[in-house]
Amino acid sequence: MPYEVVEFPEEGLVGVVAHNWTFKDKGEMYSYWPPSNPRKRARAEELPDTVNWIVRKIRLFSKTDDWETAGRRCKRAELQSSVETGDEGDRRPHKSNPRYMSSEDTLQVILRRLDTLEENQRQAIQLLCRNGERSIEAPVELEVAQTTTDLEDLEERLKVSDFRKKVVSHLRLVGGSNPGDCVRRVMRTIAANLVWSSFSLRGKKGKLPLLGTAVCTTIKQAVMKWKPGLGEKVVEVLIAETLKHAPSAHLKAQAYVQTRRDLEEDNPEEEQN
16 A cells, blocks of 8 residues: 555654655664655655655554545544544544644754754763773774775775774764765765765676675664664665765766866866966
8 A cells, every 4th residue: 555644753743654655673663754845755656765865753553545545544643543443532632744844843853853963972972081091092094985996995904893893983973964864974984976886785787786795884883873773774775775876976076077177178278377
């Protein structure tokens, strides 16, 4: 069934999401949520952007193949828990539908995520202070790999457990506004888009596989340490999505460089000045 009526417990809201937005991790249900036009995108069953959309915990109320039915059940779910049996018990206060989430609601979500980031930073500082009481370790020197050969060299170094642990501790501090952003930041710290454009998670379509490498393990461990409780499979999905977009990012960079060269060729006098 393509549509699901769900509750967002953390926001205290009820809404309709596309079935392909939802997933289960460690017994908990989650849904991707777009930054704009959620109602239109849910109705069209748009594929979720696992990098740029936020992830919200959900509680499932009902499933249906019909969008209008989903809308009616959503309105009923704002007043009662069971929308399929029609029970009158277990009533709850009226809640605004997240399809019409105001900018104030969005700001509250952002502020809660900022609080989480601040807490993560606080814990990281405490950890560094505790480590500092025992010994002061030199910072990890991690240069961004510019070629696949550079990444292969890093792969060999990461097979040494002590070095990998240091790199994981270093990368977990990179952080991000959400898990997808954190994965992108960590991967940019490790290698350039030109390098990532040669990889896919499982090596399909003639690309090199990243899954199973020490580099991939390091990325997953760093992100999961940054966000305790985040499942390994969720991180793998985010890595796969980042790799999928790496070629387009590389092409954009190439186009920018070529444009700059064309401008310099058209204006040689300006370049001399």
